[in-house]
Amino acid sequence: MHFIKKILFDIFLFSLSYLLAFLIRYELEIPPDILERIKISLPIVILIRIITFFFLKIYRYDYTYFSVPDALSILKAVSLSAILTGILFITFPVFFHCPRSVLIIDAYLVFVSACGTRFLINRFRQKDLKKGSKQGQRALIVGAGNIAESVLREIKSYGRYDYLPLGLVDDYPLKQGKIIQGVKVLGDLKSIPQIVDKKKVEALIIAIPLANTKQMTTILQHCKGLKVKILTIPSLREINEEKLLITQLKEVKPEEFLFREQVELDVKNLVDEISGKIIMVTGAGGSIGSELCRQISKYKPKELILFERSEYNLFCINNELIKNFPNLSIRAVIADMANYDLTWKIVNKYKPDIIFHAAAYKHVYLVEVNPEISIKNNVIGTMNVVQAAMNSHVEKFVLISSDKAVSPTNIMGATKRLCEEYIRSVVRANGHNFFAVRFGNVLGSSGSVLQIFKEQVAHGGPVTVTHVDAYRYFMTIPEAVHLVLQTITFAKGGEIFILDMGKPVRIYDLAKEFISKSGFKPEEDVDIIFTGLKQGEKLTEDLFEKTEKLESTPHEKILRIKNNNSIDLVQFKEDIDELVGYASEMNQKALIEKIEQMIPTFQSSFS
Numbered sequence: 251m252h253f254i255k256k257i258l259f260d261i262f263l264f265s266l267s268y269l270l271a272f273l274i275r276y277e278l279e280i281p282p283d284i285l286e287r288i289k290i291s292l293p294i295v296i297l298i299r300i301i302t303f304f305f306l307k308i309y310r311y312d313y314t315y316f317s318v319p320d321a322l323s324i325l326k327a328v329s330l331s332a333i334l335t336g337i338l339f340i341t342f343p344v345f346f347h348c349p350r351s352v353l354i355i356d357a358y359l360v361f362v363s364a365c366g367t368r369f370l371i372n373r374f375r376q377k378d379l380k381k382g383s384k385q386g387q388r389a390l391i392v393g394a395g396n397i398a399e400s401v402l403r404e405i406k407s408y409g410r411y412d413y414l415p416l417g418l419v420d421d422y423p424l425k426q427g428k429i430i431q432g433v434k435v436l437g438d439l440k441s442i443p444q445i446v447d448k449k450k451v452e453a454l455i456i457a458i459p460l461a462n463t464k465q466m467t468t469i470l471q472h473c474k475g476l477k478v479k480i481l482t483i484p485s486l487r488e489i490n491e492e493k494l495l496i497t498q499l500k501e502v503k504p505e506e507f508l509f510r511e512q513v514e515l516d517v518k519n520l521v522d523e524i525s526g527k528i529i530m531v532t533g534a535g536g537s538i539g540s541e542l543c544r545q546i547s548k549y550k551p552k553e554l555i556l557f558e559r560s561e562y563n564l565f566c567i568n569n570e571l572i573k574n575f576p577n578l579s580i581r582a583v584i585a586d587m588a589n590y591d592l593t594w595k596i597v598n599k600y601k602p603d604i605i606f607h608a609a610a611y612k613h614v615y616l617v618e619v620n621p622e623i624s625i626k627n628n629v630i631g632t633m634n635v636v637q638a639a640m641n642s643h644v645e646k647f648v649l650i651s652s653d654k655a656v657s658p659t660n661i662m663g664a665t666k667r668l669c670e671e672y673i674r675s676v677v678r679a680n681g682h683n684f685f686a687v688r689f690g691n692v693l694g695s696s697g698s699v700l701q702i703f704k705e706q707v708a709h710g711g712p713v714t715v716t717h718v719d720a721y722r723y724f725m726t727i728p729e730a731v732h733l734v735l736q737t738i739t740f741a742k743g744g745e746i747f748i749l750d751m752g753k754p755v756r757i758y759d760l761a762k763e764f765i766s767k768s769g770f771k772p773e774e775d776v777d778i779i780f781t782g783l784k785q786g787e788k789l790t791e792d793l794f795e796k797t798e799k800l801e802s803t804p805h806e807k808i809l810r811i812k813n814n815n816s817i818d819l820v821q822f823k824e825d826i827d828e829l830v831g832y833a834s835e836m837n838q839k840a841l842i843e844k845i846e847q848m849i850p851t852f853q854s855s856f857s
Contacts, residue, residue, distance in 0.1 A: 256309050257300060263367065264296045267359035271352045287348060295335055299360065302331040321365045328364070332357040387479070389413040389453040390445055392469060394420035394428065394435050397483055398457040402431035416449045442472045456482040474766040477775075519739040521549050523604075527645075530555035530602035532587060532635060533609030535563025537692065538650055541731045542606050543567055544574075553579040555600050557609070559586050587631035590638070597638035604738065605639050607632060608650045610665070615784050617662040621841055622833040628665035630830060633672055640682060646738055647684035649673050651746070653723060653791045655688060657851040660787065664845050664852050668826075670746055671848075675819040677744035685741045687734045689749040690723030690791055699757065703764045711776035713761050716783050720758070721790045723751040733808055740804050746811040747803070748794055795851065 272280050272288060280288070303309060306327045336353050389405075391398050398418060405413050417436035420426075428435045436445050445451065454476075456469060466482075473480060529546050533539035534556035540563075547554060554571070558564035561584055568582040581600060587593050587609055597605075610628045611617050617624040632649065639647045651670055654663030670686045677684050693700050699722075706713045733749045741747070762772040770776045783789070794800060794811060801810045825848050832841040842854050 259367075260300065260303065260364065261296055263363045264299050264360060265292065267363055268292055268295055268356050270359055271356035272348070274355055275349055275352050284348065291339075291348075294338065295356075298334050298338070299327075299331045302327050302334070306330070320368070324364050324368075325361055328357050328361045331360075386414045387452040388450055389415050389455055390436075390442070390449065390451045390478075391415060391418040391433070391455050391457055392420075392439070392442070393457040394418045394422070394425045394430060395458070399430050401455060401457050401483065402433055413453060413455070416451060417445060419445065439469060439472050443476060446476050446478055451478055453479045453481060456480070458483070470766075475771040477770065520735055523738050524549035524551050524735075526550070526552050527603040528553045528555065528600060530557055530597070530600065530605045532557040532605065532607045534558045535560050535567045536608060537727055538731065538734075539606075539608035540567045540570075541727045542608060542734070543571060545728070545731050545735060546606075547571055547575045547578055551578070553581065553600070555581045555583060555596075555602055557583050557585055557587070557596065559584070559609070587635050588626055590634040593634045594638040594641065597635070597642045597644070601642055602644055604646045604648070605635065605644055606648045606650070606734070607635055609635075610650070612652070612662060614654070614660050614662050614787060617665070618660050618784075621661045621838060622836050624661055624665060625829060625833045625841065628662075629668050629672075629826065632669040633826065636673065636676060636684065639684070640676070640680065645683065646741065647673070647682065648734065648738065648741075649684070649686040650734065651686045651688040653688060653690040656791070656795055657853065658849065659853045661845075664849055667849050667852075668845075671817055672822060672826075674744050674746070675817050675822050678817075679819040681743065683741060683743040685737070685743060685745045685747065687737055687747045687749065688794075689725060689730050689733075690751050692725055692727045692730050699760065700764065703761060707765060707770065707776055712779045713765060713776055714779055714781050715757050715761050716781055716787060717789060718758050718780060719756070719789055720783070720787075721754040721756050723754050723791060724760075725749065725751050733805070736805050737803075737808060746798075748800070748809045748811065750807040750809065754790065 269288070269292075272284065276284065303324075306323060308324060308327055332353055335356075336350075339348065339353070391401060398420075402415055402418075405415055415431075415433045417434055418430060419437050419439055419442055420435055421438045425435050426437070442454070446454070454473060456466070458465070458469075470480070524546060529551045531539050531542050531546070531554070534543055535558040539558070543554060543556060556564060556568060556571075558567075564582050564584060568580060571578065571580055583596055585592050585596055609631065611620075611624045617628075636647060649669055652663065652666045654660060655666035655670055656663070658664045658667050670688070673684050673686055676682060691699070703713055730749065737747045758778070761778050765772040765776045765778075772778060794809075798811045801812055803810050825844070829841065829844045829848070832838075832844060846852050846854060
């Protein structure tokens with residue numbers, strides 16, 4: 251009910267209760283002098299009650315959700331207003347004198363009428379909503395704790411959210427057979443498949459916000475092959491207390507439960523590194539770049555520079571940050587890092603303290619068949635940003651690298667390796683705090699394997715896998731960015747940092763797991779076919795060369811390759827100029843031969 255309507259409705263109730271109190275006290279025959287006092291006192295009494303109800307926030311309550319705690323709040327408001335009215339009557343007896351019993355009767359009638367009408371509105375609304383909810387999705391709730399009880403209460407009160415709860419499941423023995431909000435605990439987690447089949451369940455709502463990765467994986471194991479929509483309540487730290495739990499349900503993302511615990515960020519020293527600083531992110535609209543922007547924004551930089559070539563990607567991340575961080579100073583810059591003059595002018599204009607360089611062509615196959623363009627973008631573009639950073643005295647420069655830079659078999663990996671070598675050569679020659687962070691595949695990025703799987707499953711399959719024995723390292727985008735940010739707290743310059751990504755995952759197993767978590771049976775409902783390795787791909791990836799020496803860092807999930815680079819910067823630049831010349835001439839053969847000369851471990855797919 252609208253706020254004004256609530257007040258008008260209560261004015262009517264207060265007026266009626268006040269008059270009825272006098273009629274009851276005087277047995278329906280109110281003396282004329284008392285009637286005059288009623289006329290004078292009624293507006294004052296109503297004003298006191300409205301102010302009291304407003305002060306105790308009674309008008310914020312939703313009548314559809316009226317409950318005992320709300321009634322107790324009304325009792326407090328009625329009692330307080332009765333006391334204030336009594337004080338007024340005693341202080342000004344000439345105008346407000348009347349029997350004390352009138353105040354008691356009036357308070358009783360106000361409480362009963364205020365609670366009674368709200369309760370009736372609650373009943374009528376729930377009755378109407380339940381009529382519509384019977385056609386909602388048939389849902390099974392996983393968990394029978396307080397959160398599950400809250401979800402059930404909200405579903406029953408807000409049937410418009412289209413869920414019809416059929417039962418609950420919980421592994422706690424004492425909860426078996428219990429009835430919560432009219433819904434019975436039907437069994438434990440192992441019984442999920444039988445209940446889904448018997449009750450024709452369409453949606454599974456996991457109401458365990460404290461569940462860890464192991465527990466979630468166990469739950470999802472019991473859901474394998476079930477054609478149900480899986481939803482989960484967010485973690486307690488993510489729950490928005492101002493919103494209903496049922497509106498915060500989200501679909502389970504398989505990448506959140508991928509074979510290992512997520513890496514957490516240690517923010518102890520990170521605030522000092524970012525707060526009050528000017529930060530630039532190149533490739534700000536990409537998968538890694540945009541996540542860098544989101545996480546950096548939380549630490550209150552003085553200004554955030556979004557350097558991006560794609561107008562649409564820049565538009566998206568800029569709008570998102572403006573919405574979520576309204577007090578943050580943001581500069582959205584459309585620019586191509588392959589243009590040195592433009593890049594230098596931008597860096598010199600905004601004078602960032604730290605640059606995170608995430609811009610690059612990353613899709614292996616596309617880079618492989620367009621080597622000339624990719625060399626210009628990835629290598630020359632990086633050199634341009636680094637040179638501009640040196641000339642503008644940037645404090646720190648972070649290159650986002652890749653595990654494909656290790657013994658590269660494709661152009662993308664080769665370009666990243668050249669960028670790593672350039673950074674280390676610059677540091678060796680000039681001593682800047684510039685360094686690289688190397689990690690493997692990120693889940694959920696544009697063009698990543700999970701994005702492809704999602705599209706393929708949505709179309710009924712088949713799901714394509716390159717090879718039955720293809721393995722990859724995986725991280726989620728947020729945890730990869732967590733660790734990238736962590737490196738700026740202890741980097742000295744010239745290092746290549748390696749992120750601990752756990753054990754490599756077989757892509758075939760990932761495909762089967764993804765299909766199962768999507769509610770289908772692998773190779774029954776959705777086929778898996780093997781396409782063979784594409785040009786430039788290899789069966790397994792490594793995070794470091796055998797000749798590279800690893801050292802520990804202050805963070806247990808980050809290792810360091812010490813700078814033992816012996817490449818001469820002048821010679822390196824001459825080699826790059828020659829490489830760019832071949833790229834400009836579209837001389838692919840000479841270009842590949844030059845890369846092989848510069849990177850002895852490079853194994854070209856063109857050979």
